[in-house]
Amino acid sequence: MAGQRALLLAGFLLPGFLLSEAAKILTLSLVGGSHHLLLDRVSQILQDHGHNVTMLHQRGNSFISDFTEKEKSYQVISWLPPEDYNKGLKENFDFFIKEALGDRYTFGKFLSFMEQLGLQCSHFLRRKDIMDTLKNENFDLVIVENFDYCPFLVAEKLGKPFVSILSSSFGAIDFGLPNPLSYVPVFHSLLSDHMDFWDRVKNFLMFFDFSIRQRQIQSAYDNTIKEHFPEGSRPVLSHLLKKAELWFVNSDFALEFARPLLPNTVYVGGLMARPVKPVPQEFENFITKFGDSGFVLVALGSMVSNFQAQELLREMNSAFAHLSQGVIWRYKPSHWPEDIRLSANVKIVDWLPQSDLLAHPCIRLFVTHGGMNSIMEAIQHGVPMVGIPLFGDQPENLNHVEAKKFGVSIQLKQINAETLALKMKEVIEDKRYKSAAVAASIIRRSHPLTPAQRLVGWIEHPPDRGCGTPQAPCPAAAVA
Numbered sequence: 001m002a003g004q005r006a007l008l009l010a011g012f013l014l015p016g017f018l019l020s021e022a023a024k025i026l027t028l029s030l031v032g033g034s035h036h037l038l039l040d041r042v043s044q045i046l047q048d049h050g051h052n053v054t055m056l057h058q059r060g061n062s063f064i065s066d067f068t069e070k071e072k073s074y075q076v077i078s079w080l081p082p083e084d085y086n087k088g089l090k091e092n093f094d095f096f097i098k099e100a101l102g103d104r105y106t107f108g109k110f111l112s113f114m115e116q117l118g119l120q121c122s123h124f125l126r127r128k129d130i131m132d133t134l135k136n137e138n139f140d141l142v143i144v145e146n147f148d149y150c151p152f153l154v155a156e157k158l159g160k161p162f163v164s165i166l167s168s169s170f171g172a173i174d175f176g177l178p179n180p181l182s183y184v185p186v187f188h189s190l191l192s193d194h195m196d197f198w199d200r201v202k203n204f205l206m207f208f209d210f211s212i213r214q215r216q217i218q219s220a221y222d223n224t225i226k227e228h229f230p231e232g233s234r235p236v237l238s239h240l241l242k243k244a245e246l247w248f249v250n251s252d253f254a255l256e257f258a259r260p261l262l263p264n265t266v267y268v269g270g271l272m273a274r275p276v277k278p279v280p281q282e283f284e285n286f287i288t289k290f291g292d293s294g295f296v297l298v299a300l301g302s303m304v305s306n307f308q309a310q311e312l313l314r315e316m317n318s319a320f321a322h323l324s325q326g327v328i329w330r331y332k333p334s335h336w337p338e339d340i341r342l343s344a345n346v347k348i349v350d351w352l353p354q355s356d357l358l359a360h361p362c363i364r365l366f367v368t369h370g371g372m373n374s375i376m377e378a379i380q381h382g383v384p385m386v387g388i389p390l391f392g393d394q395p396e397n398l399n400h401v402e403a404k405k406f407g408v409s410i411q412l413k414q415i416n417a418e419t420l421a422l423k424m425k426e427v428i429e430d431k432r433y434k435s436a437a438v439a440a441s442i443i444r445r446s447h448p449l450t451p452a453q454r455l456v457g458w459i460e461h462p463p464d465r466g467c468g469t470p471q472a473p474c475p476a477a478a479v480a
Contacts, residue, residue: 023140023460026160027055028151030124031117034301034373035147038167038250040072041271042143045452046459047074054137056130056154058120079130081123089116100391101309101412110391111216118220121150125157125228134158141459144244146173149221152240157228163246163459165268168372168393169400170249170259174214175241178260179207185257186210187396192403193257214238246458250372254379254443255400266458268451269376270444276359283328286347287362290326294362296424298329299354300369300388310337318417320346323424325364328352358383364428370394370409375401382441384433386423388412406437 025046029039039055047053053074058081080086096113099105125131135158142162144151155162170177171187185191186206191199218237225234245264252269278284287295298316313336320327321343331348342348354374358366358381368374370387375397378385385407387398398409410423427433449457 021050023051024137025051025053025141025143025459026134026137026139026158027053027143028145028154029055030058030120030150031145031148032058034371035145035167038165038271038373039143039145042165042455043074044072045271045455049456054139056134058124077130077133079124079127081120085120085123089120092116096391098309101312105391107213111220114217115220117148117150118222118224121148121153121221122224122227124150125153125224131157141245146175146241149218149237150224152237153221153224153228153235156235156240156243161245162243163248164241164244166247166249166251169251169396170256171210171396172393173241174211174238175244175247177262177265180260181207183257184259187393190395190399192399193259194403248455248458250376252376252379252444254440255375255397255404257400257403266454268455269372270380270451271455272355272373272377273380273451274355277353277356279353279356279360283352283357286326286328287360290324290345290362293324293326294364295326295328295360296320296323296365296367296428297352297354297357297363297383298327298331298367299352299374300330300367300390301371301374310340312412312415313337314340315415315417316420317343317346319420319424322417322421323428325428328357330354355381365424367424370398370401372397376444379406379437379440379444382434382438384427384437386410386420386427388415404436404440406433406440408433 025043027039027043029036036057043053043055054077055072055074056077056079059078081089092113093116096105096109099109134154139158139160142151142155142158142160143165144155144162145165145167147167152162152164164175166172166175169187171179171185179186181203182200183193183195185193185195186203187210189203189206191203195203215238221237225237229235247265248268249265250269250271252267255269256267279287298320313331317340320329323345325345327343327346329346329348330350330352332350333348336342336348355377357363358377363381363383366374366378366383366385368378368385368387370389371394375385385398385401387394387401387407387409389395389398389409390412395409398407401407402409408423408427410420447454
């Protein structure tokens with residue numbers, strides 16, 4: 001088996017190395033948080049494989065207040081938006097997060113945030129000095145990410161071929177995949193691929209609602225397009241998405257429902273995975289205190305740990321007190337409310353080695369917000385989950401987790417100490433959840449090529465036959 005995999009790997013990768021040696025690649029990171037971390041990982045992988053990678057990185061809006069950059073092996077071009085804009089963006093985003101934590105998330109608030117990103121794009125495209133620098137570099141390829149449409153416009157402005165990373169679940173944006181509504185659930189429908197008649201009716205109606213919302217989001221960039229592209233050559237965002245040479249999807253067959261794919265669509269879920277290391281001694285000492293009971297890992301995302309949501313913290317802390325397991329919780333100690341006494345079995349920390357803790361033999365449960373990177377790490381190590389979705393693609397991601405039977409989710413408005421404790425005990429004690437998580441891990445690990453090898457292989461040897469590329473579009477994409 002090892003020999004077969006080696007031959008397959010050589011056959012897949014070697015032609016690419018012969019065709020494209022040391023390509024000049026530009027990655028565009030204009031939003032922060034997990035989106036930046038994913039593009040940083042993509043940039044590092046490609047640099048390590050011999051390419052000359054440059055990342056355009058926006059400073060000042062990492063969405064993580066204590067975020068610090070590590071030294072890079074690839075080149076970084078930084079830009080900083082105007083100070084008044086950055087201040088307004090931070091205020092808008094902080095309000096957005098607080099509303100989500102208070103279970104007051106609405107599409108209107110998300111649309112307001114996207115309008116801020118549209119304005120940010122105009123600020124960037126006005127920077128003739130940076131755009132000229134990028135043009136003069138004459139990159140072979142541009143890599144963009146789907147959350148913000150600005151990188152697509154930058155790639156179009158540079159006139160270079162581009163590939164895109166889909167950082168969320170399928171359906172978050174329409175890039176031309178066929179979507180048979182009889183068994184492919186619409187994004188945010190919270191349906192699975194097993195639908196009865198009324199589910200299909202709901203799915204059909206939500207398809208139209210989704211299409212309207214997509215147009216509203218894309219309209220946030222209309223003024224930017226009018227300002228920076230001459231009349232007669234102004235791109236239409238819905239068409240621009242379909243010009244991508246490749247779409248790399250940050251997910252895996254282990255999580256996704258069955259659906260049609262085009263030849264230029266490649267799963268790379270698990271890119272963030274790294275070799276497992278022993279956990280630091282302070283964590284090992286804490287875990288040891290709970291013996292065979294093990295521990296629960298709690299991480300609600302890089303942004304949430306910087307915000308106070310006092311009632312949510314109180315209920316979660318009380319729920320953890322009902323567990324026999326230890327609880328390691330990523331939350332800034334300096335933000336912990338003084339009037340809430342931390343439960344005796346809970347350890348809160350500024351930072352934790354999430355992947356290494358998920359790989360620890362004593363872990364029993366992962367409590368997560370449902371970000372795709374976190375779910376992929378949990379699947380990698382076969383850890384069952386209790387999800388608390390906050391906004392964005394998180395409810396949809398956790399809907400997949402529930403449908404696949406390796407976890408459950410609980411809505412913010414449903415959270416109280418008793419309900420959360422019961423959910424956690426259910427997943428820990430019912431071994432069917434663990435078995436399903438382990439089965440998903442086996443599927444995830446069974447690919448003959450790692451996510452990094454798939455990423456590099458397809459970038460170096462993109463599809464040149466069949467359909468799914470701008471040169472040979474699939475007829476289905478025109479009606480998708």
